[in-house]
Amino acid sequence: MHQYIGKKKNFLFLFFILLFLSSINSKLFVEKKDSFYNLQYIEVKGLEKSINLEIEKNLNFLLNTNIFFIDKQVLEDQINKYNFIETYNIIKLYPSKIILELQKTDFLAQTIINNEIFLIGSNSKFIHTQKFNNYEDLPIVFGKFSAKKFASFKKTLNQSDYNYNDIKEIFFFPSGRIDIKNKNNILIKFPIENLQNALSIANKIINNNQFKNNVIDLRISNQLILSNE
16 A cells, blocks of 8 residues: 555656646747747848948847837838938848848939038938038039929929939029029029920020020020020
8 A cells, every 4th residue: 555655656746747847848949939030130231331230230129029029110210210211121031030121312413501511312302421422423502492392303304305414503593493504614594484495495505506605594485595604
């Protein structure tokens, strides 16, 4: 009888030991399974290497976070801090990697705001030149204007046959009128209305071999004034 009770106690002891070990293994399995989906890698591509690395560093606070629970809006907020980004694509590679594919806006012109040089992007934003160089060949824009106003002008110009790459300077006036000076220092004064038509007329005049002036005045409707300054 005592032998039977001893065997029973041993059996219960072994049973509880196995149950205990099973619980530990189960807990470890769950923890390992959960950590399997923790974010371990963030890759940013599409921009200059230094900027890609900067953005990756700024996103390091997301590492070791469960990739399923990372809010897309958090990533978008970080991307939107860089106003020179035009488009982006967020890719989650399960179980543990996120890739950000970024595209920089096109730089269309340069301007001066509060004695500092800014670039004007195709995304209708003013962009500080701190991170960029080699923009000296872009047209210089003078006057008070919004980036959206410039984008509207650029759109109109694209719809005409005037070559944007030939422009050296652009002048915005309070009245809403615009002048441009090309790389041959020919100044063109445009009317407020019918800008696209005026651009086409100016282009034809400039390409006329008999044109020898350096000022084309189209401000008055149905009137053309050619002069020298």
